[in-house]
Structures are given as C-alpha cells and as structure tokens.
Amino acid sequence: MPLSEQEQRLLDEMERSLYHGDADFVAAVGRVRTGVNYTAVIGGILLAVAGVGVLLGGVLLHAWPVGVLGFVAMFAGVLLAIGAPRRRAPFAGAPHGTRRRGSMMDRLAARWERRRQA
Incomplete structure (x- = not known):
C-alpha cells in the first residue's frame, strides 16, 4: 500500500531531522571496526x-x-588472545562527508531516492 x-512529506521531514539533528548518532552508528x-x-x-x-x-x-x-x-592470556580489541578502520573516525565509503545511512537514503524516482 x-x-x-x-x-510521504512527514517521512521525508523526519529523515531530514534525523540527519541534521542527530549527526553524532548517525556517525556513531556508521562506525565500522575491522582488523x-x-x-x-x-x-x-x-x-x-x-x-x-x-x-x-x-x-x-x-x-x-x-x-x-x-x-x-x-586464563588471562587466552582471554587477551581471543578477545583482542580490534583496530578501527581508517575512515571510522573521520568527520561526516570525508569518509572514503558512504555510511549505511547514506546508502539507504540513496536507495530510497532511487525507489522514489522509479
């Protein structure tokens, strides 16, 4: 349906307010830890x-x-070896807009726009 x-306008307004108002939350959710x-x-x-x-x-x-x-x-050695903290990816802490790849939210927004235009 x-x-x-x-x-649709209300949903668009809510998305815009999320992107602009909760930039810290969006940046925290988009962090990727690898390695x-x-x-x-x-x-x-x-x-x-x-x-x-x-x-x-x-x-x-x-x-x-x-x-x-x-x-x-x-026991401590095994815990250290198994649960070794991972390093963050080089783009994980970069300010919004300077990442090499788009964040998950950016990709979802782009996909949403493509659906609306089709």
Whole structure:
C-alpha cells in the first residue's frame, strides 16, 4: 500500500531531522571496526604459554599458590588472545562527508531516492 502525499512529506521531514539533528548518532552508528590487533594476540599467546609453564612448575613443586598463579596467567592470556580489541578502520573516525565509503545511512537514503524516482 503506497503512502499518501502527507505521509510521504512527514517521512521525508523526519529523515531530514534525523540527519541534521542527530549527526553524532548517525556517525556513531556508521562506525565500522575491522582488523585484528596482532600485538595483543601474540602477547596473549605468550602469556598463556608462560602461564602453562608456571602452572606445571607449581604442580611439580607441590606449591598450589604458584599453580593458581600460573592458571590465572594462562586464563588471562587466552582471554587477551581471543578477545583482542580490534583496530578501527581508517575512515571510522573521520568527520561526516570525508569518509572514503558512504555510511549505511547514506546508502539507504540513496536507495530510497532511487525507489522514489522509479
């Protein structure tokens, strides 16, 4: 069911007010985070391997506090390697209008305009 002229004007006005009034929100929604922080992954793996070594040393020495410390280090290393924060894409923090690719909202608006003209 197509929209009436009044509904179409109201929708257009709401879209314009969203773009102009909530520029910070539109910029935050359009951010894309890609890539892997390899330094954190490698550091996490090294910490996990060191934790396994300390854990085995604690077991061999019959010192449970050392074993617990090794387990904690191993667990922290795995968490660091698996949940390594990703780097932001080069265009993610750029001001509106200077991005290399259009944001999701820009692409949706362009598609909407193409539909209306067809």
